[in-house]
Amino acid sequence: MGIARLSWRAMAHRFQLPFKALAALAALALSLPALALAAAPQPPVMQLGDDVKPLAYALDVTVVPDKPGITGRVDIDVDLAKPLSFFWINGSDLEIRQATLTSGRAKFVAKAIRGGKDFIGLQFGKTIPAGPARLSIAYAARFSLNETRGAFKQKERGEWYAYTQFEAVDARRAFPSFDEPRWKTPWTLTMNVRREHVAVTNNPVESEKDIEGGMKQVRFKTTPPLPTYLVAFAAGPFDVVDGGTAGINKTPLRYIVPKGRASQTRYAKETTPKLVELLEEYFGRPYPYAKFDSVAIPITIAFGAMENPGMITYQSGLLTATPERENDRFKQYYTSIGAHEIAHQWFGDLVTMKWWDDVWLNESFATWMARKVVGQYRPEWDVVSFRQRERNEAMGTDRLSSTRQIRQPVRTRDDLGNAFDRITYDKGGAILTMFEQHVGQEKFRDGVRAYLNKHAWGNASAEDFFAAIGQSDPVVAQGFASFVLQPGLPVIDFMIDCSRQAAAVVLRQSRFEPLAPAGKAAQRWTLPVCMRVEGDAGGKPVCTMMREQQERIELAAGASCPAWVLPNPGGVGYYLSRLEPRAAAALPASQFNEQEATTFINDQALLAGSGALPWQQLLASIKPFTADARPAVVGAAAHVVGELNPALFDTGRDQALGGWVREHFGARAAQLGWLAQPGDSDAVKRLRGVVVPLVAEIASDAQLRSQARSLALAWLGGDRGALGAMTRYVLQTAAYDGDAALFDAMSAALAKSDEITVRSEIFEALGHLRDPVQRQRAFELALSPQLDARESSRIFEGASEEAQNAVALLGFMQQHFDALQRRMPEESVARVPRWHTKLCSAQDRKSLLALYGNRRPAPPGFERNLAQTAETVDICLLARAASARH
Numbered sequence: 038m039g040i041a042r043l044s045w046r047a048m049a050h051r052f053q054l055p056f057k058a059l060a061a062l063a064a065l066a067l068s069l070p071a072l073a074l075a076a077a078p079q080p081p082v083m084q085l086g087d088d089v090k091p092l093a094y095a096l097d098v099t100v101v102p103d104k105p106g107i108t109g110r111v112d113i114d115v116d117l118a119k120p121l122s123f124f125w126i127n128g129s130d131l132e133i134r135q136a137t138l139t140s141g142r143a144k145f146v147a148k149a150i151r152g153g154k155d156f157i158g159l160q161f162g163k164t165i166p167a168g169p170a171r172l173s174i175a176y177a178a179r180f181s182l183n184e185t186r187g188a189f190k191q192k193e194r195g196e197w198y199a200y201t202q203f204e205a206v207d208a209r210r211a212f213p214s215f216d217e218p219r220w221k222t223p224w225t226l227t228m229n230v231r232r233e234h235v236a237v238t239n240n241p242v243e244s245e246k247d248i249e250g251g252m253k254q255v256r257f258k259t260t261p262p263l264p265t266y267l268v269a270f271a272a273g274p275f276d277v278v279d280g281g282t283a284g285i286n287k288t289p290l291r292y293i294v295p296k297g298r299a300s301q302t303r304y305a306k307e308t309t310p311k312l313v314e315l316l317e318e319y320f321g322r323p324y325p326y327a328k329f330d331s332v333a334i335p336i337t338i339a340f341g342a343m344e345n346p347g348m349i350t351y352q353s354g355l356l357t358a359t360p361e362r363e364n365d366r367f368k369q370y371y372t373s374i375g376a377h378e379i380a381h382q383w384f385g386d387l388v389t390m391k392w393w394d395d396v397w398l399n400e401s402f403a404t405w406m407a408r409k410v411v412g413q414y415r416p417e418w419d420v421v422s423f424r425q426r427e428r429n430e431a432m433g434t435d436r437l438s439s440t441r442q443i444r445q446p447v448r449t450r451d452d453l454g455n456a457f458d459r460i461t462y463d464k465g466g467a468i469l470t471m472f473e474q475h476v477g478q479e480k481f482r483d484g485v486r487a488y489l490n491k492h493a494w495g496n497a498s499a500e501d502f503f504a505a506i507g508q509s510d511p512v513v514a515q516g517f518a519s520f521v522l523q524p525g526l527p528v529i530d531f532m533i534d535c536s537r538q539a540a541a542v543v544l545r546q547s548r549f550e551p552l553a554p555a556g557k558a559a560q561r562w563t564l565p566v567c568m569r570v571e572g573d574a575g576g577k578p579v580c581t582m583m584r585e586q587q588e589r590i591e592l593a594a595g596a597s598c599p600a601w602v603l604p605n606p607g608g609v610g611y612y613l614s615r616l617e618p619r620a621a622a623a624l625p626a627s628q629f630n631e632q633e634a635t636t637f638i639n640d641q642a643l644l645a646g647s648g649a650l651p652w653q654q655l656l657a658s659i660k661p662f663t664a665d666a667r668p669a670v671v672g673a674a675a676h677v678v679g680e681l682n683p684a685l686f687d688t689g690r691d692q693a694l695g696g697w698v699r700e701h702f703g704a705r706a707a708q709l710g711w712l713a714q715p716g717d718s719d720a721v722k723r724l725r726g727v728v729v730p731l732v733a734e735i736a737s738d739a740q741l742r743s744q745a746r747s748l749a750l751a752w753l754g755g756d757r758g759a760l761g762a763m764t765r766y767v768l769q770t771a772a773y774d775g776d777a778a779l780f781d782a783m784s785a786a787l788a789k790s791d792e793i794t795v796r797s798e799i800f801e802a803l804g805h806l807r808d809p810v811q812r813q814r815a816f817e818l819a820l821s822p823q824l825d826a827r828e829s830s831r832i833f834e835g836a837s838e839e840a841q842n843a844v845a846l847l848g849f850m851q852q853h854f855d856a857l858q859r860r861m862p863e864e865s866v867a868r869v870p871r872w873h874t875k876l877c878s879a880q881d882r883k884s885l886l887a888l889y890g891n892r893r894p895a896p897p898g899f900e901r902n903l904a905q906t907a908e909t910v911d912i913c914l915l916a917r918a919a920s921a922r923h
């Protein structure tokens with residue numbers, strides 16, 4: 038499945054092996070006794086084992102982007118734990134031209150044997166003694182054109198650029214190696230490139246000289262210890278922008294972008310040094326590497342940016358922006374993704390996980406750290422709302438029976454295919470927030486610093502991190518582990534109990550799992566639970582470290598029976614809160630601070646979306662917040678209403694909800710309008726992006742819709758300045774009533790623009806067309822041979838957000854999935870089942886499984902994505918039945 042792979046034979050042909058090399062290979066094969074290969078050894082499943090340990094790499098590669106691939110030679114200093122005549126290394130789709138091993142004065146020639154997709158066996162004619170040796174391999178690798186992993190190349194404005202992306206297990210596509218994160222070694226890279234090209238890797242240039250054929254040889258300084266997945270290089274006719282220096286060591290900063298984009302790095306240049314400095318301050322250690330380049334890649338698949346030490350790569354639209362596209366949305370994206378990748382330079386790069394099951398250590402931490410740094414850099418951006426959104430997204434996945442653990446064993450490629458999901462990033466980030474709050478910011482920071490100091494330049498595992506943050510209190514480590522090592526979302530019931538002499542609140546914890554199989558064993562976490570209680574002195578929360586299934590918290594002596602408790606102060610706890618209806622009704626909206634209101638609204642919505650609360654009750658409970666003076670609170674209420682699946686409503690969502698939305702949000706939407714007004718605060722701008730599209734959509738506001746159409750047509754016609762961060766909402770709203778004229782304007786704008794970020798917004802909007810004829814045209818356009826499917830498949834992503842288009846999208850995939858699959862990178866295909874989470878009927882569920890179930894071989898991660906989608910549909914069915922009963 039996936040794109041056709043070239044066989045080794047074809048590779049040799051494609052690279053037109055010079056005669057000399059072919060002769061050498063032939064001689065090599067002849068020199069080996071045939072008997073040695075009688076029993077072909079079985080390649081390992083995932084890991085190489087400990088027989089051969091890499092100590093240092095020297096990699097010399099020739100990288101000419103308009104050629105079909107790279108050629109190179111890798112010299113690896115190794116240590117053999119015992120005498121061996123055969124061992125495995127990693128290599129995928131590589132052509133091995135020559136492999137020798139030098140041990141002492143003896144030189145051993147190897148025959149290379151392919152071991153499945155991931156391994157190369159090196160068979161030696163004699164037994165090599167234990168101890169140090171040097172393995173030297175001459176090889177060739179092809180550039181990927183469609184995928185962005187291994188070594189790949191892309192064309193922008195007529196010029197080719199070559200890049201790499203190795204996380205998780207794709208370094209083996211670019212060079213033979215011991216491709217596991219536990220092996221951290223120094224690297225000495227040499228690149229042979231065209232004289233007019235820029236060559237960049239993780240470390241600064243050591244020396245440069247011209248060589249024959251219009252080429253130059255660039256040698257880079259030896260790096261500190263790096264695992265294979267963090268090595269990176271790029272070559273091409275880049276623009277290089279000097280970004281000055283930053284931080285304690287005055288690290289030089291550069292922005293390396295495709296030709297013509299130098300002026301688009303303005304915002305990155307302004308922001309990056311401050312992010313470096315804020316992070317140095319937190320970690321109490323300087324930025325660990327000798328230089329800091331940020332490199333732009335036109336298109337990326339399955340990642341947005343990558344934390345290669347000293348050479349962070351970004352999808353172009355995240356790093357660069359034309360002045361008209363340098364809007365708030367772009368700024369927030371760059372700042373938060375930049376902070377994430379820079380945080381990795383310490384957390385992930387300086388200290389690296391031992392194996393991929395602990396990739397959460399990297400990702401949870403960088404997610405959490407990015408929020409912290411962005412909050413310090415731009416307090417007005419309301420990072421708390423972003424954090425709440427992430428928490429909520431994680432909970433949406435974590436309620437599933439098919440959810441992963443944060444630390445999920447990685448035994449197969451499939452496990453790895455799912456390892457970079459919301460649980461790893463967002464749930465992990467939310468757990469860090471919860472325990473940081475419990476431990477106290479300073480103590481927590483000290484734990485983080487101790488962890489970095491202890492494991493700097495080396496590897497660590499989850500246990501090391503638990504120990505560091507639980508330094509002063511082992512229960513904290515226990516609690517943290519209870520979230521990392523078991524799946525699922527806790528729900529806590531808060532029950533006021535005044536039946537005994539002392540007033541009390543009884544807490545009961547369980548797993549929130551709408552489709553739990555009957556008789557499933559109870560689950561328990563060790564977690565900090567807090568609440569505010571009516572009449573508490575000075576608003577100080579009542580807190581406990583909950584360990585039992587049920588606990589009774591007695592209130593202060595003499596306290597009267599409270600009418601209400603407000604759960605989860607500050608919204609920092611990663612659990613759903615459930616109140617008895619009477620106590621919920623008694624809870625005055627004025628008591629909630631902003632985070633508490635947002636958390637309460639989100640929790641109620643998740644309960645309703647999971648069949649645990651009728652939607653009418655959801656609306657009643659969030660109604661008081663729709664008139665709130667705080668924009669973030671109104672925005673949270675509007676957001677959850679917009680997310681309600683229309684299938685929950687017998688008469689259709691828009692009919693049932695339209696009047697309610699108009700009544701509660703109509704006036705505000707009219708007052709805000711589509712366009713930013715001078716003096717709007719950041720909070721008001723964010724509110725506009727939620728409330729105006731909501732009223733236009735669900736209340737079918739004719740005026741807002743016709744304004745959206747005019748604005749969209751002007752934007753498509755080339756007037757790109759006015760909409761700013763509202764562009765996507767305006768285009769999507771216009772698409773709801775989109776006709777042939779709008780479709781044609783969208784196609785014409787696509788034909789005219791070569792700016793990927795502009796094109797991507799148009800593709801996404803095309804997926805929101807609801808008129809069956811125009812929608813079909815859009816779906817067919819996505820498959821057009823004139824378009825790059827990596828870009829045009831965004832049409833399906835747009836459609837997947839649109840419940841109204843869910844059934845049509847499934848129907849189209851029934852006809853065309855195979856054709857689409859042939860044109861898409863494997864990693865994108867793995868995510869296709871996720872396009873169908875808005876389905877909500879038993880028949881559609883059946884069709885979904887008929888279409889995607891039992892596909893062999895499926896790309897890594899495909900099956901779990903399908904299982905989670907099917908379960909999401911089941912939960913919608915459950916919620917639908919619950920609402921109908923009400």
Ligand SMILES: [Zn+2]
Pocket residue numbers: 344377378381399400403
């Ligand atoms: Zn990351």
